[in-house]
Amino acid sequence: MGHIALKKVTKSFGTTQVIPPLDLEINDGEFVVFVGPSGCGKSTLLRLIAGLEDVSGGTIEINGNDATSIPPAKRGLAMVFQSYALYPHMSVRKNIGFPLKMAGLDKAAADKKIEDAASVLNLTDYLERRPGQLSGGQRQRVAIGRAIVREPDAFLFDEPLSNLDAALRVNMRLEISELHNSLKTTMIYVTHDQVEAMTMADKIVVLRAGYIEQVGSPLELYRSPANLFVASFIGSPKMNFIEGKDAEAHGAHTIGVRPEHVSVSKTEGLWKGKVGVSEHLGSDTFLRVAVDGFEPMTIRADGEVDIYHGDTVYMSPDPTKIYKFDAAGQAL
Amino acid sequence: MARAVSTRRKLFVTLLAWSIGIAIFFPILWTFLTSFKTEAEAIASPPSLFFFDWTTENYAEVNSRSNYGLHFANSVIISLGSTLLGLLIAIPAAWSMAFVPGKRTKDILMWMLSTKMLPPVGVLIPIYLMFRDTGLLDSRLGLVIVLTLINLPIIVWMLYTYFKEIPVDILEAARMDGAALWSEIIYVLTPMAVPGIASTLLLNVILAWNEAFWTLNLTAAKAAPLTAFIASYSSPEGLFYAKLSAASTMAIAPILILGWFSQKQLVRGLTFGAVK
Numbered sequence: 001m002g003h004i005a006l007k008k009v010t011k012s013f014g015t016t017q018v019i020p021p022l023d024l025e026i027n028d029g030e031f032v033v034f035v036g037p038s039g040c041g042k043s044t045l046l047r048l049i050a051g052l053e054d055v056s057g058g059t060i061e062i063n064g065n066d067a068t069s070i071p072p073a074k075r076g077l078a079m080v081f082q083s084y085a086l087y088p089h090m091s092v093r094k095n096i097g098f099p100l101k102m103a104g105l106d107k108a109a110a111d112k113k114i115e116d117a118a119s120v121l122n123l124t125d126y127l128e129r130r131p132g133q134l135s136g137g138q139r140q141r142v143a144i145g146r147a148i149v150r151e152p153d154a155f156l157f158d159e160p161l162s163n164l165d166a167a168l169r170v171n172m173r174l175e176i177s178e179l180h181n182s183l184k185t186t187m188i189y190v191t192h193d194q195v196e197a198m199t200m201a202d203k204i205v206v207l208r209a210g211y212i213e214q215v216g217s218p219l220e221l222y223r224s225p226a227n228l229f230v231a232s233f234i235g236s237p238k239m240n241f242i243e244g245k246d247a248e249a250h251g252a253h254t255i256g257v258r259p260e261h262v263s264v265s266k267t268e269g270l271w272k273g274k275v276g277v278s279e280h281l282g283s284d285t286f287l288r289v290a291v292d293g294f295e296p297m298t299i300r301a302d303g304e305v306d307i308y309h310g311d312t313v314y315m316s317p318d319p320t321k322i323y324k325f326d327a328a329g330q331a332l
Numbered sequence: 333m334a335r336a337v338s339t340r341r342k343l344f345v346t347l348l349a350w351s352i353g354i355a356i357f358f359p360i361l362w363t364f365l366t367s368f369k370t371e372a373e374a375i376a377s378p379p380s381l382f383f384f385d386w387t388t389e390n391y392a393e394v395n396s397r398s399n400y401g402l403h404f405a406n407s408v409i410i411s412l413g414s415t416l417l418g419l420l421i422a423i424p425a426a427w428s429m430a431f432v433p434g435k436r437t438k439d440i441l442m443w444m445l446s447t448k449m450l451p452p453v454g455v456l457i458p459i460y461l462m463f464r465d466t467g468l469l470d471s472r473l474g475l476v477i478v479l480t481l482i483n484l485p486i487i488v489w490m491l492y493t494y495f496k497e498i499p500v501d502i503l504e505a506a507r508m509d510g511a512a513l514w515s516e517i518i519y520v521l522t523p524m525a526v527p528g529i530a531s532t533l534l535l536n537v538i539l540a541w542n543e544a545f546w547t548l549n550l551t552a553a554k555a556a557p558l559t560a561f562i563a564s565y566s567s568p569e570g571l572f573y574a575k576l577s578a579a580s581t582m583a584i585a586p587i588l589i590l591g592w593f594s595q596k597q598l599v600r601g602l603t604f605g606a607v608k
Contacts, residue, residue: 051507052504071507072508077508081501083499085501085502085504085505086505087505087523089523089526090523098506098519101519102512104511146505146509150509156508224401
């Protein structure tokens with residue numbers, strides 16, 4: 001069981017309110033990702049759920065029980081920190097076994113659980129090492145091992161991959177997703193990386209300045225962003241926004257077109273522009289195009305396209321995939 | 333040419349450093365040498381540095397006149413006792429100041445330090461009277477209490493500095509792992525702070541061992557530590573330099589040896605946080 005409900009939760013540090021009244025429901029077994037730019041309150045929100053910070057108002061319910069004033073140790077949640085936060089003076093075995101020791105489990109049962117976790121996480125050969133003797137990826141696995149042995153109601157991840165290099169990050173992302181598939185435990189994952197959010201989440205919560213901008217599945221957010229902020233935050237490269245008469249033609253203050261929804265041609269199209277930077281990746285080609293009267297547009301074309309810096313190109317948006325926003329930035 | 337200048341400079345700095353080192357060490361060396369002289373040679377002028385009739389009669393005399401074992405045991409009990417008691421109080425105090433600071437934490441730390449700026453003699457009479465009325469005069473317990481209080485600000489300050497270096501994430505991880513407050517302090521914080529705690533312990537044992545004001549004023553015979561043992565050889569009837577030196581040598585030798593073997597730990601401890 002791992003059902004978590006936040007009801008009118010607020011958090012202030014001194015006179016600064018970082019979380020205005022906020023309601024959120026996380027269902028059992030869901031993989032929920034909190035995403036937003038730095039300083040949006042996503043980590044604070046996670047720490048409120050963990051109990052590492054006290055709420056300034058509102059209640060937090062875990063499995064239907066009011067957990068607002070229960071200390072972190074008793075909430076039945078496990079957390080993986082950005083810095084791994086391993087105990088440097090303990091071996092891997094003792095690190096993973098620490099929650100079990102705190103729970104008063106006897107040694108034989110604890111050893112069995114530690115070894116099971118180690119074999120799932122490929123740490124069997126490293127059980128007697130200290131964290132200082134491990135690589136970043138191994139340390140991250142130990143941190144995850146420490147979280148899974150206690151069979152928590154929910155896992156909390158606070159930007160767990162941001163200290164890893166790019167290749168390892170992709171691997172660990174897959175491992176965490178596989179872990180979720182096999183454990184089916186609720187996971188709450190904080191990241192500023194929208195790619196991590198899109199690839200891992202069942203449900204994404206987009207936050208800005210403590211406010212929830214939108215909650216939905218990755219593709220819901222991609223297909224129907226509620227406002228300009230979500231539209232620009234979800235999707236990579238980011239959506240192009242156009243104001244003025246092109247927008248008015250669609251009855252909107254601003255229209256948005258994703259880079260992958262624009263076709264590009266050397267001969268004809270709706271908008272004429274000049275290519276600034278062209279990035280040829282083989283699988284895709286990204287073009288940065290300067291268009292008169294617009295912000296520079298980013299275009300993604302499939303495969304290899306024979307367009308380079310300085311070329312003049314014509315672009316046409318897919319008319320079925322134009323996003324419309326009003327003057328307040330809300331989707332129409 | 334550059335190399336020649338730098339060699340000369342190195343030679344100069346080396347000589348200077350050695351001179352200062354020897355000058356600082358000289359009183360201890362002189363005491364040590366004097367302890368092997370006769371009383372007549374000890375006050376001879378000009379004094380002889382190494383060439384005199386070496387004798388151990390001062391040590392024999394000092395040993396027969398005083399109970400070195402008792403004073404030594406008192407010193408050990410008082411210095412270790414006050415340090416351990418101090419650590420017991422200071423670890424939780426430093427924990428709360430380092431990890432859950434309040435608005436007044438800095439003020440409290442400064443206030444604690446300010447008590448060290450008060451001349452001890454200023455509170456001698458009230459403390460003496462309190463000790464007299466509670467029967468703590470000339471008791472080991474009394475000295476353990478007073479030295480704990482004297483050194484507590486330093487212990488708290490040192491531990492506070494070490495604890496500040498420990499990433500708070502790790503303590504939070506312990507909380508998430510189900511550790512209650514005391515488990516967090518015992519299983520996570522203390523082991524991680526062991527180097528810092530060890531330096532604090534060493535430094536405070538040394539400070540307490542050498543403390544002479546309170547130990548001399550609050551003891552007579554039973555609880556008198558080695559400081560009182562030395563003082564008993566500087567009497568109004570006249571100074572006996574050789575015997576005084578022998579007593580001093582015997583009193584400082586244990587702590588000097590302890591300091592020698594733990595100097596690496598001490599230096600690391602004292603520069604902790606200052607040099608990263």
